[in-house]
Amino acid sequence: xxxxxxxxxxxxxxxxxxxxxxxxxxxxxxxxxxxxxxxxxxxxxxxxxxxxxxxxxxxxxxxxxxxxxxxxxxxxxxxxxxxxxxxxxxxxxxxxxxxxxxxxxxxxxxxxxxxxxxxxxxxxxxxxxxxxxxxxxxxxxxxxxxxxxxxxxxxxxxxxxxxxxxxxxxxxxxxxxxxxxxxxxxxxxxxxxxxxxxxxxxxxxxxxxxxxxxxxxxxxxxxxxxxxxxxxxxxxxxxxxxxxxxxxxxxxxxxxxxxxxxxxxxxxxxxxxxxxxxxxxxxxxxxxxxxxxxxxxxxxxxxxxxxxxxxxxxxxxxxxxxxxxxxxxxxxxxxxxxxxxxxxxxxxxxxxxxxxxxxxxxxxxxxxxxxx
Numbered sequence: 001x002x003x004x005x006x007x008x009x010x011x012x013x014x015x016x017x018x019x020x021x022x023x024x025x026x027x028x029x030x031x032x033x034x035x036x037x038x039x040x041x042x043x044x045x046x047x048x049x050x051x052x053x054x055x056x057x058x059x060x061x062x063x064x065x066x067x068x069x070x071x072x073x074x075x076x077x078x079x080x081x082x083x084x085x086x087x088x089x090x091x092x093x094x095x096x097x098x099x100x101x102x103x104x105x106x107x108x109x110x111x112x113x114x115x116x117x118x119x120x121x122x123x124x125x126x127x128x129x130x131x132x133x134x135x136x137x138x139x140x141x142x143x144x145x146x147x148x149x150x151x152x153x154x155x156x157x158x159x160x161x162x163x164x165x166x167x168x169x170x171x172x173x174x175x176x177x178x179x180x181x182x183x184x185x186x187x188x189x190x191x192x193x194x195x196x197x198x199x200x201x202x203x204x205x206x207x208x209x210x211x212x213x214x215x216x217x218x219x220x221x222x223x224x225x226x227x228x229x230x231x232x233x234x235x236x237x238x239x240x241x242x243x244x245x246x247x248x249x250x251x252x253x254x255x256x257x258x259x260x261x262x263x264x265x266x267x268x269x270x271x272x273x274x275x276x277x278x279x280x281x282x283x284x285x286x287x288x289x290x291x292x293x294x295x296x297x298x299x300x301x302x303x304x305x306x307x308x309x310x311x312x313x314x315x316x317x318x319x320x321x322x323x324x325x326x327x328x329x330x331x332x333x334x335x336x337x338x339x340x341x342x343x344x345x346x347x348x349x350x351x352x353x354x355x356x357x358x359x360x361x362x363x364x365x366x367x368x369x370x371x372x
Contacts, residue, residue, distance in 0.1 A: 004036040006037075008078070008086050009037060010074065011093045012092050013045060014043040014047075017201065020047045022113070025170070032355075039051055041060055042060070043062070071099055084107070088111075094132070098137075109141065112154060113146055116130055116133065142164075143164050144165050145164055145165070146169050147278075147304050149299075167364065168304065170355070170356055170358075176262050179266035181266050182260070194226065195226050196269070196272055197268035198229045199264070199265070199286075200231045206274070206275050209238075211320075212227070213242075215227055218327055226252070231257060262286075272295045273296045275299060278300035288345060291345060294306070295315060295326040297317055310343055
């Protein structure tokens with residue numbers, strides 16, 4: 001197309017998590033479907049720097065954490081840019097973005113990446129965030145839910161069905177399907193070490209403590225097991241103390257934040273997610289694409305693509321015993337592991353591609369623009 005439409009994305013941008021990765025991927029894809037994107041974020045950080053490196057236009061509003069000048073700055077940008085669609089991500093960006101877009105007659109879309117109750121463990125913070133959403137959601141034209149569980153949550157909170165579109169996040173399958181095992185040598189682990197991987201932000205909602213509590217049971221049967229935890233977060237010291245209390249520190253390795261995730265995944269014999277809530281579970285999709293058998297809690301969007309004993313093993317919430325049993329099952333049954341991997345790879349490749357995500361998002365935009 002010679003004439004591109006404009007999609008303006010608004011996000012806090014202080015972290016570099018799944019939503020930020022999603023925006024980078026999405027804005028790289030949208031030109032194939034007739035849309036050029038720009039990002040407005042509130043913090044100069046790794047995310048904004050990465051956008052520039054990727055050649056994606058970005059504008060940073062460097063105001064304070066809850067500085068109401070954000071509202072006037074966004075109004076100014078929206079009025080100057082006159083985008084064809086405004087697309088917000090995250091409670092703060094949703095709140096200020098919706099208020100700033102009011103009366104501008106520009107279609108307004110929000111992607112809901114997660115369920116608020118699990119994002120805000122503090123009751124006061126949750127009350128504030130949920131009210132910010134409740135007060136401003138009527139200003140939206142459309143919501144994109146990244147899984148059926150998020151769609152259900154929105155419906156329960158009063159969002160009309162016709163205002164919700166499901167668009168699963170996609171992953172770069174080729175990036176994760178290729179990789180090389182690097183951790184055995186890096187961690188000086190013996191040749192017979194069975195490496196169990198966790199890739200996650202270290203927060204309470206990810207349930208990593210239950211994986212740690214499963215390790216003594218696993219080690220009793222299979223002393224060659226090692227747990228590798230990739231990521232950082234506020235729960236890190238608690239998890240390290242629990243590791244010491246369980247006396248399993250020789251078999252647990254905290255390796256921090258890493259960018260070489262495909263190579264790390266190819267180092268694992270098993271991937272575990274014991275999360276208490278997931279918007280979709282991109283880390284599980286990535287592990288599947290890397291041909292790693294997965295043991296996962298059956299929550300949220302994970303159930304959109306995981307079938308028990310078909311392409312993964314499902315575990316109930318908060319059950320260290322079940323985690324241990326499922327991991328030991330994989331350790332003892334190579335045929336089962338191979339079958340789970342085969343089915344998982346086919347599912348991810350067929351249904352969770354980046355192209356599908358880009359096309360479906362562009363379709364949402366077009367539907368709204370055609371209504372104008």
